[in-house]
Amino acid sequence: MYVAVKGGEKAIANAHQYLAAERRGDTALPELTVSQIKEQMRLAVDRVMTEGSLYDPELAALALKQARGDSIEAIFLLRAYRTTLPRFYTSAPINTSVMQITRRISAAFKDMPGGQMLGPTFDYTHRLLDFSLADENTKNNVTPPTCNEDVPATCDETPRILDFLQNDELVEGVGSAESHQVGDITREPLELPAGRDIRLQKLTRADEGFVLAMGYSTQRGFKNSGGHPFAGEIRTGDVSIEVTPEELGFPVTIGSITVTESEIVSIYDGSEETPPQFSRGYGITFGSGERKAISMALVDRALRCRELQEDIIAPAQDEEFVLMHSDNIEATGFVEHLKLPHHVDFQSELDILRRLRSNWAKCKAKREEIERNTQKEQKIRQSGTPEIKGAA
Amino acid sequence: MNHTINTTQKTANATPLETGYNFAFLDEQTKRMVRRATLKAVAIPGYQVPFASREMPMPYGWGTGGIQLTASIIGQQDTLKVTDQGADDTTNAVSIRSFFQRTTGVATTEETNKATLIQTRHRIPEQPLTEDHILVYQVPIPEPLRWMEPRETETRKMHAHEEYGVMHVKLYEDIAHHGHIATSFDYPVQIAGRYIMSPSPIPKFDNPKMDNCPALQIFGAGREQRIYAIPPYTNVHSLDFEDHPFSVQTWDEVCGLCGAEDSYLDEIILDNEGNRMFVCSDSNYCQQRLKAGHAGAMTAPQGQPAATRTESNEENNA
Amino acid sequence: MTQQILSGFNSPVHDSQQWYRIVLDAMSRPGNVCFPISTEAFSQAPSPCSKTAASIALTLFDNDTSIWLQTSDEKLTHWLQFHCGCPITTDKNAATFALITDGNSLPDLTQFSIGSSEFPDRSTTLVIQVESVTHGEPVEFSGSGIATTNKLNISGLDSSFWETQKNNRSLFPQGFDTILAAPDGVVCIPRTTTIRRQTPCM
Numbered sequence: 051m052y053v054a055v056k057g058g059e060k061a062i063a064n065a066h067q068y069l070a071a072e073r074r075g076d077t078a079l080p081e082l083t084v085s086q087i088k089e090q091m092r093l094a095v096d097r098v099m100t101e102g103s104l105y106d107p108e109l110a111a112l113a114l115k116q117a118r119g120d121s122i123e124a125i126f127l128l129r130a131y132r133t134t135l136p137r138f139y140t141s142a143p144i145n146t147s148v149m150q151i152t153r154r155i156s157a158a159f160k161d162m163p164g165g166q167m168l169g170p171t172f173d174y175t176h177r178l179l180d181f182s183l184a185d186e187n188t189k190n191n192v193t194p195p196t197c198n199e200d201v202p203a204t205c206d207e208t209p210r211i212l213d214f215l216q217n218d219e220l221v222e223g224v225g226s227a228e229s230h231q232v233g234d235i236t237r238e239p240l241e242l243p244a245g246r247d248i249r250l251q252k253l254t255r256a257d258e259g260f261v262l263a264m265g266y267s268t269q270r271g272f273k274n275s276g277g278h279p280f281a282g283e284i285r286t287g288d289v290s291i292e293v294t295p296e297e298l299g300f301p302v303t304i305g306s307i308t309v310t311e312s313e314i315v316s317i318y319d320g321s322e323e324t325p326p327q328f329s330r331g332y333g334i335t336f337g338s339g340e341r342k343a344i345s346m347a348l349v350d351r352a353l354r355c356r357e358l359q360e361d362i363i364a365p366a367q368d369e370e371f372v373l374m375h376s377d378n379i380e381a382t383g384f385v386e387h388l389k390l391p392h393h394v395d396f397q398s399e400l401d402i403l404r405r406l407r408s409n410w411a412k413c414k415a416k417r418e419e420i421e422r423n424t425q426k427e428q429k430i431r432q433s434g435t436p437e438i439k440g441a442a
Numbered sequence: 443m444n445h446t447i448n449t450t451q452k453t454a455n456a457t458p459l460e461t462g463y464n465f466a467f468l469d470e471q472t473k474r475m476v477r478r479a480t481l482k483a484v485a486i487p488g489y490q491v492p493f494a495s496r497e498m499p500m501p502y503g504w505g506t507g508g509i510q511l512t513a514s515i516i517g518q519q520d521t522l523k524v525t526d527q528g529a530d531d532t533t534n535a536v537s538i539r540s541f542f543q544r545t546t547g548v549a550t551t552e553e554t555n556k557a558t559l560i561q562t563r564h565r566i567p568e569q570p571l572t573e574d575h576i577l578v579y580q581v582p583i584p585e586p587l588r589w590m591e592p593r594e595t596e597t598r599k600m601h602a603h604e605e606y607g608v609m610h611v612k613l614y615e616d617i618a619h620h621g622h623i624a625t626s627f628d629y630p631v632q633i634a635g636r637y638i639m640s641p642s643p644i645p646k647f648d649n650p651k652m653d654n655c656p657a658l659q660i661f662g663a664g665r666e667q668r669i670y671a672i673p674p675y676t677n678v679h680s681l682d683f684e685d686h687p688f689s690v691q692t693w694d695e696v697c698g699l700c701g702a703e704d705s706y707l708d709e710i711i712l713d714n715e716g717n718r719m720f721v722c723s724d725s726n727y728c729q730q731r732l733k734a735g736h737a738g739a740m741t742a743p744q745g746q747p748a749a750t751r752t753e754s755n756e757e758n759n760a
Numbered sequence: 761m762t763q764q765i766l767s768g769f770n771s772p773v774h775d776s777q778q779w780y781r782i783v784l785d786a787m788s789r790p791g792n793v794c795f796p797i798s799t800e801a802f803s804q805a806p807s808p809c810s811k812t813a814a815s816i817a818l819t820l821f822d823n824d825t826s827i828w829l830q831t832s833d834e835k836l837t838h839w840l841q842f843h844c845g846c847p848i849t850t851d852k853n854a855a856t857f858a859l860i861t862d863g864n865s866l867p868d869l870t871q872f873s874i875g876s877s878e879f880p881d882r883s884t885t886l887v888i889q890v891e892s893v894t895h896g897e898p899v900e901f902s903g904s905g906i907a908t909t910n911k912l913n914i915s916g917l918d919s920s921f922w923e924t925q926k927n928n929r930s931l932f933p934q935g936f937d938t939i940l941a942a943p944d945g946v947v948c949i950p951r952t953t954t955i956r957r958q959t960p961c962m
Contacts, residue, residue, distance in 0.1 A: 058536040129497040239492035239667040242595050380665045383502030394527045394564045398626030398645045465773045474822050477780050482881040484787045485937040485950035487904050491881045517777040602877040658788045673788050673905035
């Protein structure tokens with residue numbers, strides 16, 4: 051006798067228990083703490099915050115721990131938590147000109163006012179496994195270097211290198227904070243074509259791998275125009291967040307966040323109204339997401355093709371393609387939903403397939419019969435009398 | 443038997459409520475946004491209303507659209523049924539039901555006639571729906587024209603101007619190639635003579651149930667940010683041609699458990715020899731029939747060996 | 761605050777859910793008179809709103825919806841701004857909702873938004889206060905949501921509405937949608953509804 055499978059509930063409970071045990075791993079080893087992740091896996095935390103659209107290193111570290119180190123799972127946890135948070139205020143736009151800089155470089159100029167500052171970068175490290183890190187008895191108490199040179203006073207405005215070129219109109223303006231109300235992708239459904247505000251928001255929370263690949267494709271020629279891209283300026287540091295509560299009527303600082311900002315320029319041939327100049331691409335992330343910020347700037351520039359009247363010929367210029375497929379939470383959900391039972395649809399497809407095959411077999415049999423008949427006729431003709439052949 | 447009866451009875455919720463979250467998880471502002479979109483969806487039958495879908499604690503593609511709709515509709519007086527592929531005990535149905543138990547504390551049921559709110563994936567219950575039901579569908583791809591035109595900007599224009607030529611061409615090409623329309627699920631429908639709509643991936647067997655249905659039917663696509671609806675008593679026409687009228691799947695077999703001749707059947711492989719049997723896809727319908735004393739070939743202790751499959755027929759739907 | 765603002769729902773989460781279901785049911789079944797089992801959602805309605813219209817406002821209005829108000833009553837405006845946080849607009853075409861507190865003197869309804877052909881959902885929803893949806897002029901509804909026809913009686917609605925709705929119906933899929941709010945119930949008239957006036961037999 052057949053009994054339909056039951057017990058989904060129990061299976062789920064068991065799977066959760068198994069998962070919890072696997073997350074913990076060998077209990078002979080000490081449990082990883084959230085603060086350890088926050089301090090020592092900071093770049094993973096930064097990515098989770100950026101793509102999770104929530105600046106909270108503690109929660110991002112917790113999400114990473116719970117997700118067993120899987121970035122996308124951790125981003126998902128943070129996004130789902132974020133949904134439930136009430137919105138009290140909208141902050142004033144952050145001012146990245148006034149930044150407590152920890153890193154600042156420009157590839158366009160050898161030196162610049164304010165100076166180049168490498169900061170804590172992997173650049174120029176030799177990628178050799180450091181076996182001393184494997185020895186947990188070694189004390190790795192390294193302190194950050196101190197700088198003897200004149201460092202500009204940190205709270206002052208650090209000029210942007212592109213502003214110097216903008217004064218000569220060699221670089222296009224950054225645009226004004228028009229009367230245009232800034233959109234919000236977390237509160238409004240995406241509508242296409244999208245404004246640059248919406249595109250930039252989508253790109254900041256987009257999957258790093260996706261944005262990297264899209265940016266890379268523009269460098270390999272999958273774009274319409276714009277010359278070689280130059281990293282006009284990349285800066286990382288802390289900026290303060292200001293809100294203006296209704297009851298106070300003046301702005302107050304509620305804290306600061308670390309961001310990485312990247313501005314890319316490339317030559318734009320100009321149009322009838324615009325002279326040739328450098329055009330800009332912009333990228334920004336929470337924390338030290340430099341790879342993402344640069345890639346984002348490249349993609350932002352490529353997506354400005356409509357505005358700059360360039361032909362759309364490459365994937366990175368295709369707004370709908372980029373924006374609709376860049377979110378890893380949307381993507382992972384839909385790709386992985388293939389794991390869900392689909393037996394009803396599968397049954398329907400089986401039914402169709404069986405009928406298609408039966409039709410195919412019938413057609414084949416018919417074809418073969420016609421072929422056989424033709425061959426027979428040919429044989430008859432070949433062996434037949436010349437009169438009949440001639441008549442045919 | 444007793445066991446079956448117990449599991450299908452309306453059970454008062456014994457699951458502890460999740461603390462720290464609003465009733466039905468969503469905050470009130472999100473609920474209002476979903477509610478307003480739903481009202482517009484009802485007012486414009488078959489039209490896909492864009493809405494600012496939120497991240498839910500379940501993945502996109504796993505029913506987030508349906509979950510947001512249910513969360514915006516559900517109240518303490520409701521009795522909720524969650525079904526997936528016709529079964530209430532499949533893992534994702536269990537997971538979604540438990541989510542609402544934990545965030546609302548409402549009563550749940552597996553019985554269609556006891557539910558006031560039914561969230562479903564890929565099936566419409568066999569038991570006819572009434573005015574007391576609201577049916578919420580989970581939708582993966584809401585755009586019926588998507589396979590012909592991948593661009594939203596284009597399909598939106600096509601809907602606006604009622605330019606549905608591509609759909610008819612596609613169906614006609616099917617007929618030219620295969621002799622019939624080779625779409626077996628997510629079969630496109632036209633609502634009240636205007637919008638062409640995706641019924642979600644239900645088998646076309648279920649399409650006739652949507653037509654002139656006494657219940658309100660609402661569709662939610664979370665990832666694609668769309669809500670649409672079929673108001674009660676609204677004409678739902680499955681697209682077809684005069685010389686190729688719409689028809690639904692039929693089986694030579696009956697349900698191996700309850701003997702039902704009128705339900706959608708799942709094929710089950712029984713052993714390594716590949717023997718099969720057919721059972722109702724709607725598990726509650728099957729159980730109700732068993733309770734009422736119906737029996738199929740496989741319910742008898744020394745029943746016939748598993749029914750083997752024969753060609754399934756295609757007949758015009760009466 | 762110099763003046764006291766009347767309270768809103770007693771239980772905001774559950775009361776608004778109840779009222780949403782009333783409106784959803786009414787919108788799904790045009791002509792059905794829908795009403796909650798309990799009207800004790802709050803103690804006093806802000807004049808000139810009835811409890812019905814006030815409940816609908818609390819259920820659907822918030823800072824994402826701009827509201828056009830027929831009355832310039834300050835108390836009501838404050839009440840709406842305090843409880844719903846909704847921006848008030850004088851531009852009919854920009855209004856998500858119009859709160860028309862006197863159904864006997866309608867503004868020009870054709871000035872409200874009917875949405876666009878690509879986004880017909882971006883149209884105004886009219887909330888019109890009427891005296892009754894159970895007594896008055898007999899009318900007959902038909903269209904989506906109605907099995908055959910739905911007969912009902914309405915009073916306190918200017919007769920120009922019927923002609924406007926006839927025209928509105930012809931714009932489908934564009935058009936505005938209407939919620940009639942009366943002390944004895946809610947009746948919805950979505951853009952799909954065709955209305956036939958019946959000559960009263962008395």
